[in-house]
Amino acid sequence: MLSSRAIVLSRENFGEADRYLQLFTRDWGLISALAKSARKSKRRYIGGMDLFCHNEIVLRGDPREKPYLVELTVLNAFTGIRDDIDRAMTAGKVAQWVRKLANTATPMPGVYSLLGQTLALLEKESDPERLLLLQLLFQLKFLQQLGLKPRIDACARCSETRQSPGGVFDLDAGGLLCQNCLGERTVAHTMHLDATECQMLDQGDRFKLTLWDGFQFPVRPTRNLLRLTAQFASFHTQTQLPV
Ligand SMILES: [Zn+2]
Structure with a gap:
């Protein structure tokens, strides 16, 4: 036993x-x-x-x-999660990300604590917009633990340090592109990100969930990044993930 x-x-x-x-x-x-x-x-x-x-x-x-x-x-x-439709939906997406992306029967203690911590915060959260933000933080942290963090600090293709605070995210390359690399790309799989969105993508995985109560982040970039991280993770793992 x-x-x-x-x-x-x-x-x-x-x-x-x-x-x-x-x-x-x-x-x-x-x-x-x-x-x-x-x-x-x-x-x-x-x-x-x-x-x-x-x-x-x-x-x-x-x-x-x-x-x-x-x-x-x-x-x-x-x-408290199952009693509320918004919380239940968010927790359902979090569960789906784990089910689809975690390897079977492979100990991942970091993911286990992230999941437990996320569910505990979800249960106490009643603002639907903040539920989305919590989902985003979960996704960024989870991707980091899987070794799938998007590249923001430098160009995802040539590793050149980027100068501007915002930039163009390329799904294929897995991060932002510099001006040179961007010149050769078609726009099919790219998305423009502003400085706020880039900062969140780069640092969201390091945010301490114990500080959740006082944390603020605007709604529109949250929604943009939820879409982006789902597309990014789906693309690189050949999986269909919910937004
Ligand atoms: Zn480049």
């Missing part, structure tokens, strides 16, 4: 009474586990099968090979 802490990212009915849970665990990263009779016996998994629940779980079998979920204890049910 093995135990770990885990967050429920998705669930799917299986057979007559069973259910597969996709979990993000502290010890093994993203895994799937089979909860036998989960739809008949509520007793064993009481309250811990809902989306985003943070549980202590006990497994039987190899975590990499769809183990059985033996039992669970709820640490935090995050009911």
Whole structure:
């Protein structure tokens, strides 16, 4: 028997009474586990099968090979997320990013704490615009942890230091281009970013979520960058990610 802490990212009915849970665990990263009779016996998994629940779980079998979920204890049910449509939608997108981009059964303790911290802040946030901002910070931090941070400090093609505070972002190259490299490019996959947006893309991953309460960032650039990071990550991972 093995135990770990885990967050429920998705669930799917299986057979007559069973259910597969996709979990993000502290010890093994993203895994799937089979909860036998989960739809008949509520007793064993009481309250811990809902989306985003943070549980202590006990497994039987190899975590990499769809183990059985033996039992669970709820640490935090995050009911405040599921009670509100905006929070639930944002948390759903965060969960989808993790499900689609995290490697299976690979320990990623940084992602585990980022996910837990993000859900805890989501649960307390009631301003829909700030939910978007939180989603953006999550995405920037997550991309950084995956080694997919967009290149902003210098030209993404020739590494020349850039002079202007804003610039043209090139999806292919994975960052901003200098004037020289821009001259040779078609405009199909490019997007102009102002100084505020560039700064956020460059430094958002280093923002401390413990300072979230006092953090401000304008709405329009938040929406632009949410779109950009989704396109950027989809393009470089061959995955379709929600905006
Ligand atoms: Zn260049």
